[in-house]
Amino acid sequence: MIEISPLRIAPRQMAVDHIVAALSSGKHVITANKGPVVYHYQRLRRLAREHGVGFRYEGTVMDGAPVFNLFQEALRGLRIQSFEGILNSTSNHILSKIEAGGSYEQGVASAREMGLLETDPSMDLDGWDAAVKACLLVNVLMGGRLRPEKVRREGISSLTSTRIEAARASGRRIKVIARGWREGRTVHASVSLESIPPDHPLFSVDGTSSSLVVRTDMLKELQIVERDPGLRQTAYAIYSDLLAIRDGRLIP
CATH class of the missing domain: 3.30.360.10 (Dihydrodipicolinate Reductase; domain 2)
Structure with a gap:
């Protein structure tokens, strides 16, 4: 499932329900929605691990720039x-x-x-x-x-x-x-x-x-x-997450 609904600043939101339902039913999840990740990161990550599915969110910060891929995968061990x-x-x-x-x-x-x-x-x-x-x-x-x-x-x-x-x-x-x-x-x-x-x-x-x-x-x-990102750059973030899940890198 790809979840890209608008941002809401509140712990309770429909996007979280969507993601929880998908992960619990064994579906991979990619989101560019910051709300669920900022409020429920640990919970959603744990749920994805329990069900052996992907949960990725590269598009939540700086569109397609590899922020999370860089620090969670390429530069592991840095503090x-x-x-x-x-x-x-x-x-x-x-x-x-x-x-x-x-x-x-x-x-x-x-x-x-x-x-x-x-x-x-x-x-x-x-x-x-x-x-x-x-x-x-x-x-x-x-x-x-x-x-x-x-x-x-x-x-x-x-x-x-x-x-x-x-x-x-x-x-x-x-x-x-x-x-x-x-x-x-x-x-x-x-x-x-x-x-x-x-x-x-x-x-x-x-x-x-x-x-x-x-x-x-x-x-x-x-x-x-x-430099001057647009919709194409955000779309690339989702695409890169799709490729990561395809390659077995389920959770950053």
Whole structure:
């Protein structure tokens, strides 16, 4: 089964019921829906193992870029210490439009015309989508059990022209940065508007592009960049999961 219904930020959702029913009946599951994975990752993974079926979710973060394949399969044994990323293409596109001289309203209109906005625009504009992705990365790759509604979150709806001008005057750029990090035995996540300098690894990520910078114990810093993804890239994530299941790699 392929589950790609719209994101809902709530533990109880139909998508979870769909996935549980499929796994329990011995069906492989591929999903690009972040909601079930961020809230029920451990449960769904355990259920897939119990029934000997596949459960894969590469398309939940950064479309077709190999985030989970990279860290769960190619780079096994690494311990992720922290990450930071531009994970919401819509807000990044709007910020680029504002930097080019447009208004916030014009940026939102452009995103809507391009089909970038979620069904509920607040998911993009208030930082919810980025918060879900940050928690998902922490829960899957760092052993966390975070919920998006519990993390500190700031979206572009709170951005002021004064803040934009101050960043521009100092040669900086405003970006929506999603973070995850370890602090002792606990893990944390946040989403915030940050003014970043030209030497920051996310400074040049424009438009609908996205990027993830990951700091590890043995390979230090790694960066994944995806330039202007579209539906084809999301479709590739599902296709790559299909190939993985075909080859017997049922669970990352």
